[in-house]
Amino acid sequence: MFSLKIRWLDLLIGILGAALLLIVFIVSASFPAPHQAQLGASVFPRIIVILLAVIALYIAFTSFRKTSTDSIEIHNASKVALSFILLFAYGLLLKKIGFVILTPIFITLLLVLMKFSRILLNVIAALVTTGAIYVVFRLFLSVPLPEGILGF
Amino acid sequence: MISYLINGFGNLVLSGSILALFIGVFLGIIIGALPGLTATMGIALLIPFTYGMDPAFALSLMVGIFAGGIYGGSISAILLRTPGTPAAGATVLDGYPLAQKGQAGKALAVSTIASALGGLIGALILTFLAPQIAKIAVLFGPPEYVLLGVYGLSMISYVAGKSMSKGIFMGLLGILISTIGIDPISGFPRFTFGQLNLLSGLSLLPVLIGLFAAAQAFEGVEKYNEIQSPQAKITKIGISGKEFLRILPHIVKSAFIGTFVGAVPGTGTDIAAFLSYGEAKRSAKNGNEFGTGVIEGVAAPESGNNACVNGAMIPMFTLGIPGEAATAVMLGGLMLLGLQPGPLLFRDNPQVIYTVFASTITSNLLILVLGLFGARFFAKVLQLPAKLITTLIFVLAIIGSYAMRNNTFDVSVTIIAGFIGFILTKADYPVPPLLLGLILGPLVEANLGRTVIISEGNYSIFFTRPLCWLFWALILYTIISNISKSRKASKQPSQEAHNGGKA
Amino acid sequence: MRRRILGIIALMSMVVTLGAFAQGKFPTKPIKIIVPWDAGGGTDAVARALARSGEKYLGVPVVVENKPGGSGAVGLAEVVQSAPDGYTLAILPVELGFMDKTGVYPFGFKDFTPIMNINTDPAALTVKTGKFKNVAEFVAYAKANPGKLKVGNSGTGLLWHLAAAVFSKEAGISLTYVPFSGAAPAIAALIGNQIDAVSVSGAEVQAQVKAGELTMLACMGDKRLANFPEVPTLMELGYNVNINTFRGIGGPKGLPADRVKILADAFKKMMEESDFVSTLGKMGLGIDYRSTADYKKLADETAATLAPILTELGLLRK
Numbered sequence: 007m008f009s010l011k012i013r014w015l016d017l018l019i020g021i022l023g024a025a026l027l028l029i030v031f032i033v034s035a036s037f038p039a040p041h042q043a044q045l046g047a048s049v050f051p052r053i054i055v056i057l058l059a060v061i062a063l064y065i066a067f068t069s070f071r072k073t074s075t076d077s078i079e080i081h082n083a084s085k086v087a088l089s090f091i092l093l094f095a096y097g098l099l100l101k102k103i104g105f106v107i108l109t110p111i112f113i114t115l116l117l118v119l120m121k122f123s124r125i126l127l128n129v130i131a132a133l134v135t136t137g138a139i140y141v142v143f144r145l146f147l148s149v150p151l152p153e154g155i156l157g158f
Numbered sequence: 159m160i161s162y163l164i165n166g167f168g169n170l171v172l173s174g175s176i177l178a179l180f181i182g183v184f185l186g187i188i189i190g191a192l193p194g195l196t197a198t199m200g201i202a203l204l205i206p207f208t209y210g211m212d213p214a215f216a217l218s219l220m221v222g223i224f225a226g227g228i229y230g231g232s233i234s235a236i237l238l239r240t241p242g243t244p245a246a247g248a249t250v251l252d253g254y255p256l257a258q259k260g261q262a263g264k265a266l267a268v269s270t271i272a273s274a275l276g277g278l279i280g281a282l283i284l285t286f287l288a289p290q291i292a293k294i295a296v297l298f299g300p301p302e303y304v305l306l307g308v309y310g311l312s313m314i315s316y317v318a319g320k321s322m323s324k325g326i327f328m329g330l331l332g333i334l335i336s337t338i339g340i341d342p343i344s345g346f347p348r349f350t351f352g353q354l355n356l357l358s359g360l361s362l363l364p365v366l367i368g369l370f371a372a373a374q375a376f377e378g379v380e381k382y383n384e385i386q387s388p389q390a391k392i393t394k395i396g397i398s399g400k401e402f403l404r405i406l407p408h409i410v411k412s413a414f415i416g417t418f419v420g421a422v423p424g425t426g427t428d429i430a431a432f433l434s435y436g437e438a439k440r441s442a443k444n445g446n447e448f449g450t451g452v453i454e455g456v457a458a459p460e461s462g463n464n465a466c467v468n469g470a471m472i473p474m475f476t477l478g479i480p481g482e483a484a485t486a487v488m489l490g491g492l493m494l495l496g497l498q499p500g501p502l503l504f505r506d507n508p509q510v511i512y513t514v515f516a517s518t519i520t521s522n523l524l525i526l527v528l529g530l531f532g533a534r535f536f537a538k539v540l541q542l543p544a545k546l547i548t549t550l551i552f553v554l555a556i557i558g559s560y561a562m563r564n565n566t567f568d569v570s571v572t573i574i575a576g577f578i579g580f581i582l583t584k585a586d587y588p589v590p591p592l593l594l595g596l597i598l599g600p601l602v603e604a605n606l607g608r609t610v611i612i613s614e615g616n617y618s619i620f621f622t623r624p625l626c627w628l629f630w631a632l633i634l635y636t637i638i639s640n641i642s643k644s645r646k647a648s649k650q651p652s653q654e655a656h657n658g659g660k661a
Numbered sequence: 662m663r664r665r666i667l668g669i670i671a672l673m674s675m676v677v678t679l680g681a682f683a684q685g686k687f688p689t690k691p692i693k694i695i696v697p698w699d700a701g702g703g704t705d706a707v708a709r710a711l712a713r714s715g716e717k718y719l720g721v722p723v724v725v726e727n728k729p730g731g732s733g734a735v736g737l738a739e740v741v742q743s744a745p746d747g748y749t750l751a752i753l754p755v756e757l758g759f760m761d762k763t764g765v766y767p768f769g770f771k772d773f774t775p776i777m778n779i780n781t782d783p784a785a786l787t788v789k790t791g792k793f794k795n796v797a798e799f800v801a802y803a804k805a806n807p808g809k810l811k812v813g814n815s816g817t818g819l820l821w822h823l824a825a826a827v828f829s830k831e832a833g834i835s836l837t838y839v840p841f842s843g844a845a846p847a848i849a850a851l852i853g854n855q856i857d858a859v860s861v862s863g864a865e866v867q868a869q870v871k872a873g874e875l876t877m878l879a880c881m882g883d884k885r886l887a888n889f890p891e892v893p894t895l896m897e898l899g900y901n902v903n904i905n906t907f908r909g910i911g912g913p914k915g916l917p918a919d920r921v922k923i924l925a926d927a928f929k930k931m932m933e934e935s936d937f938v939s940t941l942g943k944m945g946l947g948i949d950y951r952s953t954a955d956y957k958k959l960a961d962e963t964a965a966t967l968a969p970i971l972t973e974l975g976l977l978r979k
Contacts, residue, residue, distance in 0.1 A: 015585045019327065026334065030349075038346055041975035042808075042837060045610045047341040047348055050603045051334065058330040065323050078584035081380050089379040089552075090577055093372075097556050097569035105557070113549045120382040122545045131546060139553065142192070147185075147203070149195060149561055150726070202700030206709055296853030340732060340765065343840060345817030345976065347765055354738050357731025357765065423849045424842070478868035479849045486845065487701030493944050494706065500868030564728055565735070604842065611839050612811055612855065 008083035012076045016069035023062020030055040085119055092116060104154020109136040163285060166512030170520065175218040179517050182222020183524040187532065189223065190230025193367050194558025196243045197227025197467075198484040205491045213495045214513040220488050221471075221514060225521040227484075228427055228463050229273040229529065233536050236265045236456070238551055240371035240558070244362050245427035245463040247593055248435040250370050251317070252448060252455025259451050262537045263395040268453045269460045270529030271397070272409050276461025277522035279413035280420070280468030284475075285515040291469075292476040295421040300608035301619050303424065305629035307602035310429060310594065312636055313436030317590035319449065325591045328582075332595020333602075335360060342600065343607035355567035362428065362596060364559040364568040365575045369589045371555045372576025378548030395533045397453070405457035408438045416462035420469025426482040427463040427470075428597050434462025440636060445643070464525075468518050474499055475511060687747060687920050691722045694910070695751040697736025700727045703864075703944060707780055707908055708752050710940035711931050718927040732756065732816075734766050741772050745913045747920040750776070755820050755906045758964040762971055763818045764978035770960050774916035777925050778909040778951035778959060779932065780941060783882025784824035785863040785892075789851055790876045796898050799858070799878055803834035811856040813839045813847035818976050824881055824904040825860035826970045831900045838974075851875065862906060863889060864945030881905075888945065904966075907949065909956050925953055 034048035080086055096112040113132035114125075122128055143149045170176050189200040200223040208216035231246030236253035249269060256265040283291065298306075311329065318325020338349045339359030350356040397405075412434035419430040438458035439448040448455045470481030471488075478500025480486035492499045503511055539547070559572040579589055613619040620626050692715065696708045708725045715723025728736030733754055743749035753773060761769035786796065793799045803810050814822040817840040829836045841847040844861040851859050852874060859866065863886045869875040870889070877892045881904045885894055895902040910928060912921075931937060932950055941948050951959060971977045 012585050015581075019587075023327075030334070033349060037341075037348065038344060038975060038978060040344070043611055043615050044343055045607045047344040047346045050606065051337040051348065054330055054334050054337070054599075058327065058334055061323055061327045061330065065321075065327060068323075078581070080581075080584075082382065085382070086376055086380050086580075089376065090573070093552060093556070093573050093576075094570075097560075097573055098566065100556065100560065100569070101566050109553060113553065116379075116549045116552065117545060120379060120545045120548070122543070132549075135546070135550060135553065139557065142188075143195075143557065143561070147189065147192075147195065149203070150564065151557065152560065199700065202705075205701060296849055299850065299853060299855035341817075342842060343817060345763060345765070345819075345840070346978070352767075354731050354734045354767070357734050358729075423846050473849065477849065477852060477874075478872075479845045479852075486843075487699075490701050490703070490706060490944070494940060496943050498868050498871065501872035501874060502868065563730060563735075564726065565730065608839055608841070611837060614808075614837075 008080040009077045012078060013069050013072075013074065015078065017066045020063050020066025023059040023066075027055050027059035088119055089116060092119070100152045100154070102154055104156050105151040106136065106140065106156055106158065107154060109139070159286075162508055162512045163515060165509065166514075166516035167520075169214060169509060169513045170218065170516045173212065173214055173513070175212075175215045175513060175517065176520065178215045179218040179222045179521055180524060182219040183226035183521055183528060184222075186223040186226020186228075187230035187233070187525075187528060190227035190246075191233040191242045191536070192558065193234060193240045193242050193371065193554050194363065194561040196231075196363070196484075196562070197224050198487055199562070200224075200227050201484055201487045201491065205487070205494065208491060208495065211495070213492075213497055213507075213510050216491065216495055217488075217510065217514050218517040220491055221517045222521055222524070224484050224488070225277055225464060225467050225518070225525060226528075228467050229270070229277075229460070229525050232269040232273065232456075232460050233266065234554075235370075236269060237262060237536060237539050238371065238547065238554070239374040240551055240554055241366055243427070244366055244597075245431050245466075246459075247366050247370070247428060248431040248459035248590075249456060251435065251590060252451050252453075255449070255451030256453070256456060257451075257540070261451070262540055263533065264397055264401075264453065265451075265456055266533040266537060267396045267530065268401075268405060268456045270526060270533065271402070272405065272412075272457035272460040273464040273529070274522045274526035275409050276413040276416060277464035277468060277525065278519065279410065279461075280417045280465030281515070281518040281522060283417050284468045284472055284518060288472045288476050291417075291421050291472050295418075295423070295473055295481075296477070297625055298422045299623070300605040300612060301623060302625045302629065303422075303605035304602055304609055305620070305626055305633070306422075306425070307598045307605065309629060309633050309636070310433055310436070310598045311602070312633060313432065314591040314594055315640060316436050316439045316445075317449075317588065317594065319588040320586045324587045328587055328589070329591035329595040332592040332597075333599035334595075335592075336596050336599030337603065342604035343611075355565065359600075360571055360596070361562065361568055362593075363562055364571040365596060366593065367555050367559055368572035368575025369579035369592070371551050372572055373579035373583065373589075375548050375551040375555065376576060376580040378544065378551070382545060382548070395530060395537075401453055405453050408434075408442065408454050408458045409461040411437065411441075412458045412462035413465040416465030417469035417472075419462075420466035420481050421472040423473055423479055423481050425601065427466045429601070430466035430469075431459035431463040432594055432597065434458040440639065440643075464522070471514075471518065475503060475514075476501065478503075687923055688719055688721045690748060691724055692719065692747070693749050694723060694725050695736045695740055695749065696725055696727050697729065697733035697751060697754070698727065699729045703946065704752050704754070704908060706940065706944055707946065710937045711779070711910075711928065713936060714931045714934045715927075718930045719924075732760065732765055732819075737766070737768065740911075740913055741768050743913050745774065745915040745917070747912060747916055747924060750910055750912045750924070752779075753909045753911045755908070755963065758960050759823075759967050759971060760818065762968070762978070763976045765818065770964070772914050773911040774914055774921060775909060775911045775953055775956045775960065776916075776921055777928055777953055778907055778949060778956040779928075780946050781882075781905045781907040781949040782862045782864055782947050783880050783886070783894075783903075783905045784821055784860055785866065785880045785886075786825075786828065786858060786860060786878045786895075787851070787866045787870065787875050788858045788878060789854060790873055792857065793876075793878060796878050796893075796895070796900075800832050800834055803829075803832070803836060807835040808837050810834075810858065811837045811839050813841055813850055813856045813859040813861075815844040815847060815861055816840050816842065818974075820904065820906050821859075821861045823967050823970050823974070824902075826974055827904055827966070828860070828881065828895065828900065828902050830970065830973065831895075831902050848875075863892075867945050887947075905963075907959060907963075909951075909960075921953060
C-alpha cells in the first residue's frame with residue numbers, strides 16, 4: 007500500500023501553482039503585442055494563472071496549518087503502477103502493431119495482474135472481448151481501428 | 159401550419175422515412191454509447207451513403223442518429239462511468255453512483271424518460287417557434303456569450319464537492335489548460351512547446367474519458383481483491399409515479415435551457431448538459447445530495463442535452479447557420495442532397511421541413527421505446543465479473559480516444575488524465591469543475607476578445623445591452639440564492655450531505 | 662560459404678525489387694488521401710467526391726482519412742513525414758502558402774509535391790441588406806469613419822482575414838477585423854447586427870444572400886460568381902484585388918515525376934466524373950482544374966500577394 011498525507015499533496019499543488027505562474031509568465035513574454043484594439047494573447051492566461059497560483063498557495067498554506075493526518079491511500083500500488091505502464095505501452099504501440107494483435111495480449115496481462123482466473127480462461131476472455139469490439143467497431147460501424155502490421 | 163405538420167407526419171409514414179428514423183435512432187444509440195464515436199461522427203460517416211437518397215429519408219436518418227447518439231452517451235456514462243459523448247459528461251456525476259447503488263435500471267429509465275421528454279419539448283419549440291427563437295438567438299453577441307460563460311462558470315461552486323477552494327483551483331486549472339493552442343483572437347500558438355498536436359489544444363473527449371473512465375479502471379485495479387457487491391442485480395427498469403413528479407419540473411426547465419443553448423450558435427450539447435445540471439442542483443430541495451446518485455441529477459442533463467439537439471436545428475433551418483457541431487455536418491449533408499438550408503428552405507421545400515419536424519418529434523418517442531426496451535440488455539454489462547469490466551473500460555477508453563481523430567496523442571492524454579484524476583479525486587480535488595473550465599474557458603476568452611474589438615475597448619458594453627442585464631440578473635440571483643442556501647444548510651447540518659460516495 | 666549464399670540471395674531479391682520498380686508498376690495498393698479537417702466539412706466533401714471514382718481510373722481504391730487538428734497542421738504533418746511513394750496524399754489548403762510565416766505551420770508549400778488544383782473560390786464582401794447599397798458607399802463610410810467598420814472573418818491569419826486586409830489596403834481605408842471560429846458564427850453575427858460585414862467566400866453566404874437577408878457587395882475573384890451574376894468583382898470596380906481560396910492535391914516532397922504524372926492524369930479524369938461535378942455544384946464550390954505547373958504557379962503568386970499583408974497585420978512571426 008502506498009500512502010501520502012494529504013498535507014503533502016496540497017503542498018505539491020501549491021508548488022505546482024507557483025511553477026505554473028512562473029512558466030506562464032515566462033512563456034507569454036514572447037507572445038506578439040496586440041494588433042489594433044486587441045486584448046493581447048497573454049492577458050487572459052495571465053489573469054487566470056495569477057488567480058490559480060493564489061488559490062493553490064492558499065490551499066497549501068491552510069492545509070499545512072491544520073496539521074491534519076488525513077492521507078490518501080493507494081492499495082496494491084505496485085499493481086496500479088504496472089497497469090499504468092501496461093496501458094501506456096498498449097496505447098503507444100497500438101498504431102504500430104495493431105489492435106487485433108495487441109488487445110488480447112493487453113487484456114490477458116491485465117487479467118493475470120488482477121488474478122482473474124486460470125490462464126486459459128484469461129486468454130479466452132481476452133479473445134472474446136477483442137472479437138466483440140472488432141465486430142462492433144470495424145465490421146458493423148466500419149470505424150477504422152489501428153491496423154498495424156497485419157493490415158486489418 | 160398545423161396542416162403542414164399533419165402532412166409532414168403523413169409523409170414521414172408514407173414515404174417510409176419513419177423506417178430511416180428508426181434505423182437512425184437505433185444506430186445513434188449504439189454510436190453514442192460507444193466512447194469516442196460521437197453523434198457528429200455518426201452523421202459524418204453516414205453522409206456518403208445518403209448520396210442519391212430522398213431528402214426526407216436521408217434527413218430522418220440524420221435526425222435519428224443525432225438524437226439517438228446524444229441519448230446513447232448516457233448509457234455507458236451510467237453503467238461504465240465512460241461518457242460516450244461529451245454531452246454525457248454531466249450524466250456521469252449522478253448516473254454512475256446511482257447504478258453502483260444497485261439501481262442501474264432506475265438510472266437508465268430516468269435518463270431515457272428525461273431524454274425523450276426534454277427532446278420532445280425541444281422538438282415542439284423547433285416546430286412552432288423556430289423563426290421567433292432564431293430572431294432572439296442572433297441578438298446574442300460577444301458580450302452575451304461572455305456572460306453566459308461566466309454564468310456557467312459560477313456553477314463551479316455547485317460541483318466543487320467537499321472543498322470549495324479545491325473546486326475553484328480545479329476550475330481555474332481547466333480554464334488555463336483551455337488556453338493551450340492557437341489563440342482565437344491573435345492567431346498565435348500559445349503554450350504548444352512545438353508540439354503540433356497541441357495547436358488546437360487538448361480535445362475535450364479524451365480528457366473526459368480519461369478523468370472518468372480510465373480513472374475508474376485504475377480504481378478497479380486498486381480494489382481488485384475486494385469482494386465487489388453484485389451491482390449486477392438489475393432493479394426494475396422504470397420509476398414510480400412519485401419519482402416522475404420529482405424529476406418533471408427539472409426536465410421541463412432543462413429542456414428550455416437546452417433548447418436555447420442549442421439555438422445560439424457556438425454552444426453545444428455539453429454546455430447545455432452542465433448548465434442544466436448546475437441549475438437543477440441549485441434549485442432542487444435535495445441539492446446537497448447531488449453527486450451521490452439522485453434521479454434529478456440524471457434527469458436534468460439528459461433532458462438538457464436532448465433538447466439542445468432540437469434547439470441546434472433552429473438556426474440551421476431558419477438561418478442556414480449550424481447551432482452546434484453535429485448540425486454543421488448535417489448542413490453539409492443537406493447541401494449534398496441538393497437543398498439550400500436557410501430562410502428559403504421554408505418557402506421552397508416546406509414538405510421536407512415539416513417531414514423533418516415530424517421526424518424530430520417522433521425520434522423522441524422512438525428513444526423512449528428503444529431505450530426502455532434496450533435498458534435490460536445494456537444493463538447486462540454489469541453482470542460481467544468486475545475485473546472483466548475494468549479491462550473493458552481500459553480498452554474502450556483507449557480505442558475511444560484513438561477513434562475520434564485517429565491520433566495516438568489523444569490516447570496519451572486519456573491515460574495521463576486518467577491517472578491524475580485517480581490520484582486527485584482521492585484528495586478531494588473534484589473533476590467536474592475542471593471540465594467546466596475546459597468547456598467554458600474558450601467561450602469566455604474568445605468572446606471577451608471579440609467584445610474588446612467590437613466595443614473598441616469600452617467595457618461599459620456589458621451594461622448597456624438589454625440581454626446583458628438579463629444575464630447579470632441571472633448571475634446575481636444564482637449567487638444570492640446560493641449564499642442563502644448555504645446559510646440555511648449551516649444552521650441545520652444535514653447528515654446526508656457528506657454521506658456516500660464521490661461524484 | 663553460407664555468407665556468400667546469403668549475399669547472393671540478397672542481391673537477387675534486390676534485382677527483383679528494382680525490376681518491379683523500373684517497370685513502374687504503380688499503384689499496386691490503396692492510395693490514402695488525408696483530409697486535415699473533420700469529416701463532414703467542405704474539404705472532406707471534395708475529397709470523398711473525388712475518391713468515389715478512384716478505383717475506376719487508378720485500379721486501386723482511394724481511401725479518405727480525416728486527421729483534424731491545429732488548423733490542418735496535424736494531418737499535413739503526417740503527409741510531410743510519410744514516404745514519397747505516391748500512396749499518401751493530402752488535400753492541400755491555401756493556408757499552406759503563408760501559415761508557416763505566421764508561426765502556425767512548421768512546414769510550407771515547399772515541403773510538398775503539388776499534383777494539381779481541384780477547386781477555387783473567391784472571397785466576397787457581404788453586408789446586412791439595407792446598410793450599404795454598393796462598394797462605393799461602403800468605402801465612403803469607411804473613409805469618413807476610419808476603423809469603425811467591423812469585418813468578420815473565419816479566424817485570424819486565415820485567408821478571409823487577409824482578403825479583407827488586401828481590399829482595405831487597395832481602397833485606402835481602415836477596417837477593424839473580428840475573428841470568429843469559422844464562417845458560420847461570423848455570418849450569424851452579421852445577421853444579428855453585431856458586426857458590419859463579412860469577408861468569407863460567396864458559397865458560405867449563399868443561402869442568406871439568396872433569401873435577401875444579406876447583400877453581397879462584391880466578389881473578390883477575377884470573374885463574377887456563377888450563382889450571383891449581378892454582383893460585380895472588385896476588379897471591375899477598379900480595385901486590384903484577386904483573392905481566392907484553392908484546394909489542391911499533393912504528396913510529400915520528392916515524389917517521383919512519373920508517379921506524379923500517373924496520379925495527375927487519373928485525378929483529372931476523376932474530376933470530370935458527373936458525380937464529382939454535381940457534388941461540388943451543390944456545395945457551391947467552384948471546380949478549377951489546374952495542371953501541376955499551373956497549380957504551383959497559382960500557389961507562388963498567392964504567397965507573393967499576401968506576404969506584405971502579413972507584415973501589415975502584425976502576423977509575420979518568422
